Amino acid sequence: MSRLPRLRLRDFTPRGLYPRSVLMVILPVILLLSAVTYIFYDSHWRHTSRKLSQTMASEIEFMVGLRDRYPGQFDMLRDDAREAMQLDVTVLENETLPTEQKELFFSALDDILSRELDVSLDQPFWFDISGYGETVEIRVQDGDDVLRFLAERDRTFSTTGHIFIVWVIGATGILIALALGFLRNQVRSILKLTEAAKAYGRGRDAGNYRPSGATEIRDAARAVMDMRTRLTTFAEERTTMLAGISHDLRTPLTRLKLQLAMMDDTPEIQDARQDLQEMSVMLDEYLAFASGKEGEQSATFRFDELVDEIVAALGGQAHIRATTPVTIIARQGLIRRAVSNLISNAQGFAEKVEIEVIEGPHMAELIVDDDGPGIPEEKREEAFKPFHRLDDSRNQNVPGTGLGLSIARDTARQHGGDIRLEESPLGGLRVRLRLPA
Template sequence: MSKRFPLRLRDITPRGLYPRSVLMVVLPVILLLTAVTYIFYDSHWRHTSRKLSQTISSEIEFMIALRHQYPDEFDSIREDARRAMQMDVTVLEDTQLPTEQKQLFFTALDDILSRELDVSLEQPYWFDISGYGATVEIQVQDGPDVLRIMAERDRTFSTTGHIFIVWVIGATGILIALALGFLRNQVRSILKLTEAAKSYGRGRDVENFRPAGATEIRDAARAVMDMRTRLTTFAEERTTMLAGISHDLRTPLTRLKLQLAMMEDSEDIRAAKADLTEMSAMLEEYLAFASGKEGEQPETLRFDTLVRDVASGLEGEITLRRMDSVEIIARPGSVRRAVSNLLSNALGFGTHVEVDVIDGPHMAELVVDDDGPGIPTEQREEAFKPFHRLDASRSQNVPGTGLGLSIARDTARQHGGDIRLEDSPLGGLRVRLRLPR
């Protein structure tokens, strides 16, 4: 039975900083505009329109009553109504009301006028408020005749309420546009800082990057730049120190090699030479692991071409299967060493190796499969530890210092990627190296 978690606000809100900022600005403004519009409509516009419709309905009722009281003088009464009430009354003899009722899209006006006419009149009526521009047509059935009343729209409804709404919406739109422009500038500064930090983390330089935005963002940008400067200085000092150590250690090794070369050949001498050769290889591997970047500058390179070159330089059965054409920005020497370590490890523990280079949507992938003994799932994280050697099933008669996977993962992470170990369809180990495209 699956466990259900309560719905949280962050589950339904945007995750990005800019969308969240926009939501924080726009949502309250829209809610406030809706509330103001509703209050204005309900308390002012609707009330005013109802009073005006009530007045025009009462005047129509009064005109009908005058027609019944003074039928011979109704023509003069109509003239007085035209001058005094701006109401044009026409008698349509032997006529029936229209059967088609016209309505506006905004039916609140129809409802207001209809309600007031129902209160004031006992006779059937018909009206049209959509087709005469500044006037409203109202027809009332009075016996066999129809009274056709043309009244000014301003006297029937409140016609200026929409101006207030337009002004409110316009002013709100301007304020939202200004707020979004300000937010965009601030978020752009944060995004630039984020990209710069990512590039610095991958060993890339960012040209023309300058702190911008609010004071806190500028302070954060300066802190990132200062941190990068300190780390770069530390790496350069470490590389210089390691270069000195390398020189100091290689000198006595070279002297020992020369001394052994001058001695008579024997089993012990050959064993000593082999030990010196292994010591030299171990020294090179230790220094490569400790020096990391080695001062290399990133450049654009074809990842599939690099893998082909490394595979062609190794002895063993390597099958290149899928080789997508993909470019990456990386330090060529570091990536070449990482790929070489992965292929060498696969060849050392298996008899057949298959390689794929896959152009993913965001990452370039190198997949290396071997048919060796593999690595148990519970020991795969241990395999990445420096100088760590697995049990005999994986390490028997295999030379090395246990730094191959450590160097490869260190290189991948320096470039913003990573390495995963999986089960191979060949029965051994699958190594998946991922680097940003």
């Protein structure tokens, strides 16, 4: 029996900090405004308008009754009504009520007045409140004649309710604008901190970044900057130390090379020279893995052109399957070394190597396929361990130090990317290098 998916609030809300903050501010304000407006409409405006319409209907009923009881004196009574009740009455002889009723934008007024007139009057009636003037026209059929009443609008309905609504909406708009401005400044500070942290993590300078925003955001920014300073200091000290070690180790190696160069060319001497050459290569790789070329600055360059240059320089059986123009910002020396390691590693274990450069929406990808023995899935993560060489799927007799993939992944992650090992369509290993484009 399949279970229904559980609905969660976060599935329907925005994921960004600023949209969520805006929703947290606007939604309660809108709900509060709606509740206040409804309460005001139902308990004040509607009640007041009903009382005013009831009074107006009673006055009209009173005037209709006076005409029926005192038809000869109605003109005098009509003048008295105009002065006392501000109600203008006109007799339209031998006329009937209009048949068309004008539609209202706000039908609640029509319902209120219609109900009160229907309760007070026994005669047919017609009214028009659709105009924007200050009077309301009401007609009552009285025998063969029609009595037309012109009453002031503010004596028929409550005409000041919209002022309250305008004030509420205006005040709410000002509060929302202030809140959005405050939230925008705070979120901007967080976004700046995020961009600076990304730049630091990718080995780039964040420019003239300065902490801003609330106290907590400033503290977080200072913590990130302090951490970067400590890491940079540590890396510089490590690089300086390794440079000294490199100098100390290269000096005796150079002396041994000179001594072997002056000896007779025997098989033993040739083996010793080969050992010294391998030691020199291993030393270069160890130092490159440890130092990471910290002094190199990031620059903008064409990633696809760099791959073309590396493939041409390495030669061998590697060929480019497809490329698209991709521009990235990175330390070109490190990227060159990482790509070179990946391609040369594939050439060392395969007869056919295909390379492809793909431009994604956010990441650039380098795909290196080979038809070699590949790496089992359970051992792919071990292949990235420094100085670790696989015995089963990769030939142990192939020269190397076991640092190629380690250096490549370390370089990719320094730039905000990564490397994944997959099964290749060619039957061997697929290496997927991803870098921010």
